[in-house]
Amino acid sequence: MRRLAALLLCVLPLAGQAAGDGYARLPGGGFRSALKYEDRQSLRIAPFRLMQTPVTNAQFLAFVNANPQWQRGKAPSVFTEARYLQHWAGPQTLGANALPQQPVVNVSWFAADAYCKAQGARLPSWNEWEYTAAADELRKDARKDPVWRERILAWYSRSSKTALPRVGLQAANAYGVRDIHGLVWEWTGDWSSLLVDGDNRKQGDADKAKFCGAGALSMDDRDNYAVLMRVAMLSSLEGADVTPNLGFRCARDAR
């Protein structure tokens, strides 16, 4: 990662992507994660670009039309559980429960990963997601503001019985990114390294981080419940799992 970052720094002066591709440009830099890392105090986030809004049903429909192997019913079950895109009317039909501008949900990590790769992009890393999510509308790091924390927390405590709003309804944050809070959970590329996934449970006792508050103890910022819940949610999932409120967006390295 360091080597990659160094490489990116060399390439950086060439930046200058045409606007209107739906990606926001994020400068990166030093970032203090709410998570506690053994090997470093603060992280260095390389400049990157991130979709301004989560991937929509319409976008994902275009993807499965072009890539039939990812259509519901055709995608291998090891990559997509039975409820993959279950809210769509058909394998290539959105229907009443999946409006074009709603964020796509019920997608597995494998499907999300394939979508981004098909765009020449990738899923964002956890660090990139967390860095983006630290911003409110005006500040790049609003995490110490109790009012803002309470505002974003409100979404987490509601269950998801009502239809999802369409993407882009919320004001953009300081980086020009929308809906990073308050709409859906989002996959990250490295989600399985957050705590440990099911496959890693037998390696030592690492899974103890998942219960009895120990999860909170590997946090530097124990008040950041929004991040804590993202970590808990992502770490409860397997790569083929889907839920009705889990979507994703793609990232690109800065050019």
Added chain:
Amino acid sequence: MKRAIPLLALSLAIAMALPACRQDAAADAKPATATTDTGGSAKGDFGPPQGAPVEAVLTSPPNVPPATGRTAPAKVIVSLDVVEKEMPISEGVTYTFWTFGGTVPGSFIRVRQGDTVEFHLRNMPDSKMPHNIDLHGVTGPGGGAASSFTAPGHVSRFSFKALNAGLFVYHCATAPVGMHIANGMYGLILVEPPEGMPKVDREYYVMQGDFYTTGKYREKGHQGFAMEKAIDEHPTYVLFNGMEGAMTGDKALTAKTGEKVRLYVGNGGPNLVSSFHVIGEIFDKVWYEGGTKYQENVQTTLIPAGGAAMMEFHMEVPGSYVLVDHSIFRAFNKGALAILKADGPEDKTIYSGKEVDAVYLGDQAAGTSRAPVAAAAASAKTGNLTKEEQIAAGKVLFAGTCSTCHQPDGAGLPGVFPPLAGSDFIKANPKRVPQIILHGLVGPVKVNGKDYNSNMPPMSQLTDDEVANIGTYVLNSWGNPGGQVSKADAAAARAAKPANGSDGH
């Protein structure tokens, strides 16, 4: 793998895993005398389960499943749904609860020592959160938490042998643990001793919890979880069975004189320790800490967060008995009360006189109809609100908010709470009424020739309509001068805080 990922400091997490996980049953302190030692978990294994598996009977609070009635270890299947749902937390106030079984506290589970419990934790597909369960009655790391971490739309299964008898709390232990518990994710599992629990006439399930809402106590509408209040341990509500009034009025617990009642009482926390007390009763027995031994003749028993106790008493005198957290402001100002209503013939040789606990009934009292309040609200909307409607609504609201101190007949309590009945203080300036309701009153006042010097907290949680109705009721009751308080009067009073207003408590 495209990129290297820094390692999380998991080793730290392991070293500091909280002692909430019950891992050391065998190392617990020895009982006082060897002759009454049950042997604990080392003697709790009665061999493999016998007979066909049994589906556990789960009950919603305040009900308790029937005794297992078994004499041999069984395989017991427990299927518990995790449901995130909006429910009332108080009159006109809603909150998003996270529940085991759709209720707060969660379903009561009853098994027998030595049983093998096959546990199915089912997280509903429309849940937003992953959840798990840590049962304090489990011998094993995490109490089942690690084995039951369940994403939305998934089910986890694990099994344990119930080696220790007792009454145990269970709770969700998914990070952030405090928030999962504060949202109502706890309940009780009773592991009966081999001989079962002594027979009683009635059993009830009560569980205390503290709640942290963004709005003030009884502030209307939907309220979110207030993280800062939770971290500061300043609850908005302290409740029995998850809702103010969950066991009052028509929903009061019932018993008959001559009956023996047992309560299974837990405390989910997340923060507060309960001074559990039943006003007007003395516990004949308390299985303190939910364990094997009982203490006799107890007034108040301490129930820690994440702990439980069983208590038993014989009903002699009919009437309403009030369950409270005797850290008493929680009962008066945060909702921690419930009613046990005993029917039967009076026994004047044991008790004669008026029931002291009527004072705690509040607006959840049996038979109190909220209809006049709704009628007044409807008329206010159409602009047809009459004084009579205001008085009727005010009377109901007064019973809930004011009568605790000023008494239902407005007489107050001598030396403590000034009378409102025939009050020269009100007569001198009727406009004071909405002002005092909204801002409280601190310091010396003289009412009907008597001096009072105390602190009435502001009742600013009341809406302007409610203040207007209460004020109108007071002005037109008990020989007061009459008149009317309008919504606009109340709004004006709210805007202007007098010098002797209270900063609250």
